[in-house]
Amino acid sequence: xxxxxxxxxxxxxxxxxxxxxxxxxxxxxxxxxxxxxxxxxxxxxxxxxxxxxxxxxxxxxxxxxxxxxxxxxxxxxxxxxxxxxxxxxxxxxxxxxxxxxxxxxxxxxxxxxxxxxxxxxxxxxxxxxxxxxxxxxxxxxxxxxxxxxxxxxxxxxxxxxxxxxxxxxxxxxxxxxxxxxxxxxxxxxxxxxxxxxxxxxxxxxxxxxxxxxxxxxxxxxxxxxxxxxxxxxxxxxxxxxxxxxxxxxxxxxxxxxxxxxxxxxxxxxxxxxxxxxxxxxxxxxxxxxxxxxxxxxxxxxxxxxxxxxxxxxxxxxxxxxxxxxxxxxxxxxxxxxxxxxxxxxxxxxxxxxxxxxxxxxxxxxxxxxxxxxxxxxxxxxxxxxxxx
Amino acid sequence: xxxxxxxxxxxxxxxxxxxxxxxxxxxxxxxxxxxxxxxxxxxxxxxxxxxxxxxxxxxxxxxxxxxxxxxxxxxxxxxxxxxxxxxxxxxxxxxxxxxxxxxxxxxxxxxxxxxxxxxxxxxxxxxxxxxxx
Numbered sequence: 001x002x003x004x005x006x007x008x009x010x011x012x013x014x015x016x017x018x019x020x021x022x023x024x025x026x027x028x029x030x031x032x033x034x035x036x037x038x039x040x041x042x043x044x045x046x047x048x049x050x051x052x053x054x055x056x057x058x059x060x061x062x063x064x065x066x067x068x069x070x071x072x073x074x075x076x077x078x079x080x081x082x083x084x085x086x087x088x089x090x091x092x093x094x095x096x097x098x099x100x101x102x103x104x105x106x107x108x109x110x111x112x113x114x115x116x117x118x119x120x121x122x123x124x125x126x127x128x129x130x131x132x133x134x135x136x137x138x139x140x141x142x143x144x145x146x147x148x149x150x151x152x153x154x155x156x157x158x159x160x161x162x163x164x165x166x167x168x169x170x171x172x173x174x175x176x177x178x179x180x181x182x183x184x185x186x187x188x189x190x191x192x193x194x195x196x197x198x199x200x201x202x203x204x205x206x207x208x209x210x211x212x213x214x215x216x217x218x219x220x221x222x223x224x225x226x227x228x229x230x231x232x233x234x235x236x237x238x239x240x241x242x243x244x245x246x247x248x249x250x251x252x253x254x255x256x257x258x259x260x261x262x263x264x265x266x267x268x269x270x271x272x273x274x275x276x277x278x279x280x281x282x283x284x285x286x287x288x289x290x291x292x293x294x295x296x297x298x299x300x301x302x303x304x305x306x307x308x309x310x311x312x313x314x315x316x317x318x319x320x321x322x323x324x325x326x327x328x329x330x331x332x333x334x335x336x337x338x339x340x341x342x343x344x345x346x347x348x349x350x351x352x353x354x355x356x357x358x359x360x361x362x363x364x365x366x367x368x369x370x371x372x373x374x375x376x377x378x379x380x381x382x383x384x385x386x387x388x
Numbered sequence: 389x390x391x392x393x394x395x396x397x398x399x400x401x402x403x404x405x406x407x408x409x410x411x412x413x414x415x416x417x418x419x420x421x422x423x424x425x426x427x428x429x430x431x432x433x434x435x436x437x438x439x440x441x442x443x444x445x446x447x448x449x450x451x452x453x454x455x456x457x458x459x460x461x462x463x464x465x466x467x468x469x470x471x472x473x474x475x476x477x478x479x480x481x482x483x484x485x486x487x488x489x490x491x492x493x494x495x496x497x498x499x500x501x502x503x504x505x506x507x508x509x510x511x512x513x514x515x516x517x518x519x520x521x
Contacts, residue, residue, distance in 0.1 A: 120453065121454075121455065121456040122456050124453060124454065124455045124456065125455035125456040125457065125507075125508075128455045129508070133509070133510075134395040134398075134421070135395070135398075135421040135475075135476065135516075136476045137509075137513070138503045138509075138513035138514065138515035139464050139476055139477050139478050139515045139516065140451055140454055140455060140458040140462060140464065140478070140515075141451070141464045141476065142451055142453065142454065142455055144453070145449045145451050145464050148449035148450075149447040149448065149449050149464070149465075149466060150447075152447045152448060152449065152489060152492065153446065153447040153492075155489065156447075156489060156492050162489055201452070202450075202452045203452055203453050204449045204450065204451050204452060204453070205449050205450040205452070205487065206449075207449075249423075250476075251466065251476055252421070252466055252473070252474045252475055252476040253423075253427060253474070255446075255468075255474050257447070
């Protein structure tokens, strides 16, 4: 297996966009290609994460349009990848495998999404399509609802009074908004307080509006190539050291949803491939679609013991400058969550962090970074470890 | 290989007041809702059985912002059946605005409600419901 490098990355500003999904992808892709010191003609294959384009723009089969938009030759295969909110990370793993295996040398991968075009009722409905359509969807479960059930179970299981847990969850949102305020590409660049969260409207008890990431538009992309080629192209290649993907069934079959087994399996694969442990990670972008989601992810990845993640937030261990800085980009909460693009945007942040290009939100001396992306009702998890 | 108990058969059972499931002839575990293999040992030597329909609430939420086609507020809960499997459904007969963590651990009985066909559903649906026992 060949060592795989990220040569360049690109990303649009997240938030309401007047541009189409194809136009946004083209912007992110051209930034990734040009900063790799490549031309579109050098790209041998394309993988595009996209979840709900069919509902957002009436756009199916978006990948070949993305390829054509940037002038790729008809001989270049372009493939849409869908793994709900983890789509772009699933796509990165696909691209990684093709380059690692020797089948392709230079692959463009990313994602694009325009969820804000749907409006809240249709967006809530289509996001809920990530649940089991036979046995769960007819109960009207929503995506916030799934994580709301995680939060209630977490409170009871670990004996943390709900009011205390909610305060600690609010601190996740406060931290991620603080980081997002330093990210010019973030959807929300404004700090908030615990009161902002606790006074916001209830969405799915106990999750309030500011416990939830927003609906977002945006795109992100990266160019993957071999170590040998990357060294010739750019000054600071970033390498994929470990990668893993896991799968879970419907919520009711997962039972104790405070432990997301697909994540534990994916993380094990990634750590094993990299020959690293959670203690080796300097910075992490993880899937904080809801505040409680960040807490359980920080435990599932091995940064904290199960049941201790919320206390770690309170102690500031996940802030920039803390023991394991989590979501310096602002995370899904503040940076935004254009679902098909999110995994690529996490990769964008980690690559920039490892290159030392993050300005005010830079994690000093970061050499090893990790991404964690979750799709559907805790069903798909991808973990990727990057290093320089 | 023949599917052992389809979702339509599971729905029909609920409509007749029965919670149907699968019992594994290899390991003895119960699987519900049904699937192709045993939820515990993945074996495929399964028999269709009727479950007690009794269980207890493990977690819940109150949906305040519903998907298109639903009217909030309503309670979604997961309950563990006496035989082991968990089901997800709507807790009925409890005021959503009075729902608190005290619900967790409460004994419930499984029922059902029929959901008319909606946009992007393959026809009529049957949702599991729970009522306090």
